[in-house]
Amino acid sequence: MRKVLSLLAFLLCVSNAWSILYKCDDFNTSKKTCSLVGWGGTQPTSGKLKLPSTFTHTDGVTYTITKVAKHALDNLTTVTEITIPAEYVWFGNVHDTQVVNSTTENFFNCPKLVRFIVDAKSPIFETTPKGLLLLKGKKELIKVPQSFETTGNLTIPDGIEYISEEALVENLTITSLKIPQNVEIFKNGGINRMKGLRKIELVDVRPHKLTMINSVLIQSGRVVGTVPSGGLTSFSIPENVNKISPYAFYNVTSLTDINIPSRVYEIGDYAFAYSGISSLTIPEAVKTLEGSIIRGCDKLKTLRLEMTSPHIPDNFASGCSSLERVSSENIIITVGESAFKNCRELKEFPFRGETKLSEDSAFFNTGFEEVVFEKSYLRSYNAGSSLFENCRNLKKIDWSNVIIERPEEIFAALGPYFAAGCKKLETVVFPRFLTFWNYTQSPGLPAFGYSCGVDTISISTCWGMKSPQFIYSPTSNKKDFTPHVYAALTQNTDLIDNWQRCPLGKMFSAGNGATVSPVIFMDACDEDPEGDYEQNMYVDPNATYFIPGGCTAGYPTLVESGCRYEEMYEISFSKNGWGGLKVKVRPKENIAGLNAITDIWVGFDGNEKHSIFSDGTADSSTKFGDVKFVRLFYTIDGHQMSTDYFPTSWISTGIDEPESEVDVEGAGEIYDLLGRKVESLKKGIYLVKKNGKFVKSAN
Numbered sequence: 001m002r003k004v005l006s007l008l009a010f011l012l013c014v015s016n017a018w019s020i021l022y023k024c025d026d027f028n029t030s031k032k033t034c035s036l037v038g039w040g041g042t043q044p045t046s047g048k049l050k051l052p053s054t055f056t057h058t059d060g061v062t063y064t065i066t067k068v069a070k071h072a073l074d075n076l077t078t079v080t081e082i083t084i085p086a087e088y089v090w091f092g093n094v095h096d097t098q099v100v101n102s103t104t105e106n107f108f109n110c111p112k113l114v115r116f117i118v119d120a121k122s123p124i125f126e127t128t129p130k131g132l133l134l135l136k137g138k139k140e141l142i143k144v145p146q147s148f149e150t151t152g153n154l155t156i157p158d159g160i161e162y163i164s165e166e167a168l169v170e171n172l173t174i175t176s177l178k179i180p181q182n183v184e185i186f187k188n189g190g191i192n193r194m195k196g197l198r199k200i201e202l203v204d205v206r207p208h209k210l211t212m213i214n215s216v217l218i219q220s221g222r223v224v225g226t227v228p229s230g231g232l233t234s235f236s237i238p239e240n241v242n243k244i245s246p247y248a249f250y251n252v253t254s255l256t257d258i259n260i261p262s263r264v265y266e267i268g269d270y271a272f273a274y275s276g277i278s279s280l281t282i283p284e285a286v287k288t289l290e291g292s293i294i295r296g297c298d299k300l301k302t303l304r305l306e307m308t309s310p311h312i313p314d315n316f317a318s319g320c321s322s323l324e325r326v327s328s329e330n331i332i333i334t335v336g337e338s339a340f341k342n343c344r345e346l347k348e349f350p351f352r353g354e355t356k357l358s359e360d361s362a363f364f365n366t367g368f369e370e371v372v373f374e375k376s377y378l379r380s381y382n383a384g385s386s387l388f389e390n391c392r393n394l395k396k397i398d399w400s401n402v403i404i405e406r407p408e409e410i411f412a413a414l415g416p417y418f419a420a421g422c423k424k425l426e427t428v429v430f431p432r433f434l435t436f437w438n439y440t441q442s443p444g445l446p447a448f449g450y451s452c453g454v455d456t457i458s459i460s461t462c463w464g465m466k467s468p469q470f471i472y473s474p475t476s477n478k479k480d481f482t483p484h485v486y487a488a489l490t491q492n493t494d495l496i497d498n499w500q501r502c503p504l505g506k507m508f509s510a511g512n513g514a515t516v517s518p519v520i521f522m523d524a525c526d527e528d529p530e531g532d533y534e535q536n537m538y539v540d541p542n543a544t545y546f547i548p549g550g551c552t553a554g555y556p557t558l559v560e561s562g563c564r565y566e567e568m569y570e571i572s573f574s575k576n577g578w579g580g581l582k583v584k585v586r587p588k589e590n591i592a593g594l595n596a597i598t599d600i601w602v603g604f605d606g607n608e609k610h611s612i613f614s615d616g617t618a619d620s621s622t623k624f625g626d627v628k629f630v631r632l633f634y635t636i637d638g639h640q641m642s643t644d645y646f647p648t649s650w651i652s653t654g655i656d657e658p659e660s661e662v663d664v665e666g667a668g669e670i671y672d673l674l675g676r677k678v679e680s681l682k683k684g685i686y687l688v689k690k691n692g693k694f695v696k697s698a699n
Contacts, residue, residue: 420449
């Protein structure tokens with residue numbers, strides 16, 4: 001008996017596998033209603049599909065289907081006839097209280113569909129004798145089947161006053177379309193997405209809502225559409241037009257030149273997508289840009305935005321493979337997701353700090369060689385994931401011109417894979433305050449991704465880093481990397497308390513046999529004095545560190561960790577002939593990895609900078625005891641840095657102090673300023689390790 005039951009179950013499964021299966025959701029247990037949300041299984045071999053009015057749930061209860069979700073009935077590729085039952089009161093965007101402007105938002109990619117049949121009791125639909133789908137009692141054409149039975153001509157039936165925005169989408173059989181002039185077309189009506197359309201004619205019926213200029217339909221101050229294959233090469237939109245409908249010039253590959261008048265204030269989605277235009281100027285009056293407007297325009301080379309406050313929408317110019325230049329005299333406020341994705345030749349764009357770049361893949365696979373932000377003010381934003389990913393020619397990203405005035409409110413946060421796959425990227429100059437978005441959102445994802453080759457990084461105060469951001473892999477000619485990092489932190493002392501925050505120890509990693517040995521130049525005198533962060537936040541055991549002169553005592557974790565480090569210059573303080581403070585600076589020479597330190601200046605108490613004399617000295621006119629701090633300015637490899645020194649630096653050297661011995665008996669382990677343990681003491685400055693911590697002591 002068990003064998004018989006098992007065989008029966010198997011046959012039922014086989015039977016179900018050869019029939020269409022429906023998927024339902026939104027079950028209302030009190031009203032016993034549900035929604036049709038999709039289908040599966042096998043389409044009917046007859047081509048005739050009668051949609052179900054009920055659905056039996058696995059709980060055994062039978063529900064009445066009253067709604068059809070958007071795109072629940074797409075991709076019925078072999079169906080020729082669809083019967084819609086009376087129970088449906090909501091179908092996509094069509095419902096029983098709908099007035100006009102209805103869309104089923106279904107039946108896409110149904111290339112063999114010939115006709116619709118509707119139950120006479122349907123509250124939302126009716127049909128013409130040949131199977132056109134209409135909004136019941138509302139004189140609106142909802143849907144023309146893609147393989148509607150015709151000799152090639154279709155005249156919109158008498159009595160129809162409206163054409164739905166998707167009514168003619170994907171139709172294959174109509175070559176000539178006649179439209180009464182009193183008909184109102186919502187958006188584009190699907191005209192530009194008809195596969196075989198060759199001709200549009202207007203039938204003279206009063207009142208005139210439609211006119212035609214050079215095969216372009218105009219309706220009540222709005223461009224509606226045209227025949228994609230009509231051979232239109234150029235067009236000047238009339239001055240009395242102020243809107244361009246979605247898809248108005250979609251797929252008009254012959255169109256190379258378009259002139260948009262100054263009165264136009266709205267351009268719909270896909271308006272010029274996949275057309276042949278070579279340049280485009282969007283006038284100042286435009287307030288509304290919808291998505292994908294110039295998507296896939298592979299002949300477009302230049303784009304000019306004259307809008308007052310441009311907001312670039314999602315997929316705006318995605319796939320414009322010849323686009324080279326985007327210009328705007330006004331600040332672009334936002335750039336949408338994938339807005340310029342795969343614009344492989346794009347090399348010019350007005351990057352500014354005020355522009356929000358928080359959407360993903362905005363400049364993915366573009367042609368930039370340098371991304372240099374203009375002088376501007378940074379607005380707080382999270383840079384989107386993959387913002388510059390796969391930019392094959394990108395060599396430099398530079399925020400140095402961006403000004404940040406309130407770092408507690410304004411900073412740049414970089415998303416995962418920000419510049420992943422940019423194999424030619426050599427230099428990154430970060431803004432003065434930075435965090436990595438993935439610090440809290442996706443701690444396992446690097447901002448700069450894999451296969452990194454960056455060799456110069458300029459960074460300042462930085463919050464947040466849980467995983468390596470630069471991950472190096474071997475290239476055809478290189479497997480050992482020594483990126484130089486210039487941590488210019490002192491510039492932020494007046495703006496934020498934790499200005500020394502810079503977790504460089506978590507920035508680098510390597511794989512696939514590569515090695516990465518960073519060379520890090522620090523300009524801060526001391527480690528983070530607050531102690532709120534882990535003490536080794538900037539310690540990379542593979543790195544070589546160059547720190548300011550006279551500051552070894554300020555970096556005890558470098559000593560404890562056994563890192564390679566060296567002071568970049570020698571600095572000393574003394575009293576000059578008139579009682580002022582004299583500073584002497586001598587850059588160190590012949591140190592491997594340290595290039596020349598140039599352009600050295602000294603500032604006293606934040607006043608104007610003093611150049612140093614040929615002997616390396618600079619004098620303050622203020623008495624040494626009254627000087628509050630000294631700021632040393634210097635340049636390394638073109639990177640401007642500065643270090644602050646306070647009175648302890650010159651008082652501890654013995655200025656105006658009696659020369660007396662300091663009792664160091666029992667003081668603990670004693671090191672010189674290079675971190676070397678010493679046994680015998682002379683007069684000077686040493687590091688004394690007490691209770692596991694280093695303190696500075698004079699002897």
